[in-house]
Amino acid sequence: MKFGAVPPAEAEGAVLAHSLALPAGKLKKGRRLSAADVAALAQAGLARVTVARLEPDDIDEDAAAAQVARALAGPHLDLSAPFTGRANLFAAEAAVLRVDDEAIAAANAVDEAVTVATLPDFARVAPRQMAATVKIIPYGAPRAAVEAVCAALASRARQAGRAALAAHPFALRSATLALTVTPGMKPALLTKGADAVRARLAGLGVTAVREVEVAHETGALAAALAGADGDFTLVLTASATSDRLDVGPAAVVAAGGALARFGMPVDPGNLLFLGDIGGRPVLGLPGCARSPKLNGADWVLERLVARLPVTAADIAAMGVGGLLKEIPSRPAPRAGGATAPRRPLVAALLLAAGASRRMAGRDKLMEEIDGAPQIVRAARALLDSRADMVIAVVGPADAARRAALEGLGVRVVENPLAAEGMAASIRAGLAAAPAEADAVLLALADMPEIGPAHVDRLIAAFDPEEGRAICRAATASGAPGHPVLFGRRFFETLGRLEGDAGARAVLAEHADLVELVATPGEAAAVDLDTPEAWAAWRAGRAGAA
Template identity: 40%
Template sequence: MEFKEISLCQAENTILAHSLNLTKSKLKKGTLLSKEDIIELEESGYQEIMVAIPAEDDISENIAAENLASAIAGELVDVEKPTTGRCNLRAKKDGLLVIDRTPLDQINFVHESLTVATIEPFVQVYQGQLISTIKVIPYAVANATLQTCLAIAKEKPNIIRVAPFKSKTVGFIQTRVNGLKPSILDKTTKVLLQRLKRLNSHITQEIRCQHDSGEVTKAIKELQGRDVDILIISGATAVADRNDVVPSAITECGGEIIHFGMPVDPGNLLLLGRCHEKYVLGMPGCARSPKFNGFDIILDRLFADVPVTAKDIMKMGVGGLLKEITERPQPRALLSKKDKVKKSMKVSAIVLAAGQSRRMGDVNKLLMTFNEQPMIRHITNTLKESCLDEVIVVTGFEAEQIKNSLDDYDVKFVNNPDYEQGLSTSLIAGLQTIDKKTDAVIICLGDMPMVTSEGIKQLIEEFDPDANKEICVPTYQGKRGNPILWSRRFINEMLQLEGDVGAKHLLFKYDDIVHEVSMQDSGVLLDFDTRQAISDFQE
């Protein structure tokens, strides 16, 4: 491909290198220039322009991106339609993302014009989640470059795939010593059950015995007779050596120790073994807590039928420091989502209910009947059911009527006298009112009655600033919706907004810390701007 400045008389059927403003419109970069485009450029005063001229064997950016994406996409991966030289891959189902790094690196080494980027491997992904993007850097790629990449992908199929979690039965052994409270064992069981529920699995039988190798050996043999898929053992004291109580019991039953210890913190003292073709997991002490740790990393792989070797564990050191901690936190009991919100963070919600609904004519759509009650009550009720610390409703147009329709809800009202100046004024009014100790704020639109409390709780549950999940955006089938949960650190930037705009531009500015949360229903995409839309939906 040749990249140069040429006169307009030579530009037909070349590719425009940079977007140009015309008298009546705009030509976007990457446009294959037609005769009509040349005329518009001339009329707009251009004489020379920068263009890209493909060679005879060059492949256009979209075709090249789609071909490579299709070649590296493996099981349970969807290939999206390419645009501007970019082709995205999304998870077709929930599961564990598995990436064969060696051929992927080989593809990226071929030439700078073709690139493949992915999220971290071996993480849980959700249906519709973006997992990879293939980007062609110039406007076309040499056919030889593309063919080299395709040959690598053909030799190593399934480079990027999603391994679905398989439902498995678990035998669970807990040991006890004198002075260990039964409540600690009960809590450990509760935490493990919650982990297994996420993996669509359950505990078939639990055995509690003394912390003695003979007793543990007996428990292992009993559970093997129950034909469980995986054995998990939680020792009353941490495993300190391969000859300690739990590993000794595994070998006594004819099993083997695959690996003891892992370069992941928390989770260093994990034990992985195998007994009669079944994996045995020795839980590190940190796994008594629901906080993510090394135990979860191994558990996810095993339940997705992804084999784990000693070498796999030893390679986990880079990125294995899951938290930068100066002291060990006390293990948290598995709390309800309500308790998690109340004890671990403070979350506020702002409902924007000040607009005039101009497309509705002289009717305030938030006061229109939707499923037998005013529309504004639906999102308010959803938020109150979501156990938030505070709900703020920003009013403006017909403020008293909005307040009267919500008079039985314990919410905070703030009036925006400047609502006619645009959405930003209502957002700012709400943000200026929230609790100063709030950790995160959910920005809600009043005309989205189908948002559920389960969806709100899911946003809160997945909010984790330490894991670069500071902006949580709900999605349905790959499409982003509302409401969005924001870390409080973005409040100052939002307070600088002007006019009829929200904070959408911040999603692009801080793309690296935006976390998409896949929802089970389309409520996060549904708002209602016309009477007909409301009528059609209720029919």
């Protein structure tokens, strides 16, 4: 990659390395400079501008990031669309993350332009939580380096027999909880322990829990363990287990099982034991399990419920990082990083209540393209994207549009004030969006060239912490267009809009938070409102074919 300062006349097609404030507006770093940008630079009187230009053997930063992320990803991980040289991997569901440290180290050793960062091995991840990110540091990377990273990941995967990064969902759903009781034991202590364990299990998706109370004696507990019928068994004894011959471990052996490990190098959690009876795991919980705070048993329990093997050697290896007792912040990182970003929940609002007033009596949204009405084409583009749901807003008399959307998986809501204009449709769609939505995407239904890739680019760009709270699609040449994604901080403002200007006022008022996101081709600027526009578009499409 060539990097350096050049005269504006030589900058067209290059990537702007440093943001510039010009009289005509701000040009942000990472922007591929168009002829209009070059003219604005010259008009501003700049003699030189710092740019990056890819050489024939380089790969664009987004393409490189996506290629490495695909090579990295294993089961149960979702890949985001790349943006600014970054591609993120998110957990598809609650799981335990397995990370091959050697594979990640090998990937990061190939070339300084290509970086891979992950959560720790065995991190517990929540649905939608970021598990890893691939970042291309410059604006492009050598093709040979990208291919070498992918080859290193593939080679290590063959050697280790697993992907470099994989999520293992919590799969077990039932358990038996054996509680021992000593004479004079307060019932509240028993209840407190059972409640804490149930809460732990519920967090892992284990909801079928059968409780058994028995005397704190080896024989009584052994009988309870032999009769356990869940996917696994937990034991919480009334008195702390202090030896392999104590009641809990001894009961496992007496029930015909085997004891794999007594004790663990994690504090709190030392007094744990792990065994097996007839292929069913038995986990003896330490007394600290009566508290909701993190302890060593949580680490073992997470792996068991995710159907990951846990050996005595695995428990012995937990000593590094196992000092939890005096670290109040420890529960957050062990939970997979409570502060780790998660994939935003995005509701796509398909604004389809317009009256087609300029169509000479035809309905532009029912115009057929490849055998389907345009409204269906627009809905499918959103359904096939990374948006989490699609809400189509139609008018009270739009029976044909409603019928066209049936069976697609789109939620259809009516805008009784459709005659008021687009603002009323935005309000209706926003009211139907879930309260937990992080962002809404406003999509016009008369844009036939918008596809899933355009939407995915906007979702990938959305990052309020980085100042990208509004993401607006732009053409490849930089012209602003649609769709537009708004973060939840703007929901109240959007909900107060009036008239037919849509969200233009919000875009103007918060221009500093608007990120123009380049999307493929000129689709972001192609909307068809008249019979002539439709005819011209069809003619151009036929000519291109």
